Amino acid sequence: MPNGGSDCCGTCWFNRANGGRKGSGNHDRSIPSHCEIRDLPIRDPFYTYCSNHPYRLHRREPIPIGPVFVARGAESAREVWVESPDTEEIRQHLLRLLADPAPTRDHYPFFGASILGLVARQLGDFRESRAIPILERIAQDLESQNEEPDGIMRLIEQIRGSSGEHRSGEP
Secondary structure, three states, rough: OOOOOOOOHHHHHOEHHHHOOOOOHHOOOOOOEOOOOOOOEEEOHEEOOOOOOOOOOOOOOOOOOOOEEEOOOOOOEEEEEEEEOOHHHHHHHHHHHHOOHHHOOOOOOOOOOOOOOHHHHHHHHHHHHHHHHHHHHHHHHHHHOOOOHHHHHHHHHHHHHHHHOOOOOOO
C-alpha cells in the first residue's frame, strides 16, 4: 500500500496506468500515470488525490469533482495542486449533485470533507449563482432540523457578492 494513503491516483480506475481498474495491484509502472477524466499527467501517483477516487466515491463518477491534491511535507499534508476544471458540463453536474445528493452518499467518510461539501464549495468557488436556490433550500432544511446553516449562508453570500444578485425584496 502506498504511504500517502490508499485513496491516491496510484490506485484509481481513472489512472491510465491502472487499465480502468482500482487497486495498487493493477498499477503498471511502465505506463505513465495520467488522469483520464481530467486529462492530467500525474507525476507522483501514490501521493496525488481527488474526490473521484473509488475509495472516496464507490461508483464511477467520470466528471471531475473538486481539485486535485498532492501530499507535501513529512506529515503528508494534502494541498491543492490543480484546481477543478470549470466547464458548463461540470457546473451542471455539480448543480445536479447539490440538488439531489443521493448519488454522493456512498462516499468513504474517512478521507476528508464530504463529497457534498466539496460540491457546494466548488460551486461557491465558481461563483455559480444557479446554486443559490438549492443552497437556500438546504439552509431552510437545516434550520427546520434545528441545525445552524451558517456555512451555507456564507457560501450564498460569497456567490451573491460576486454575481451582484440580491435577496428577494432587497434593492
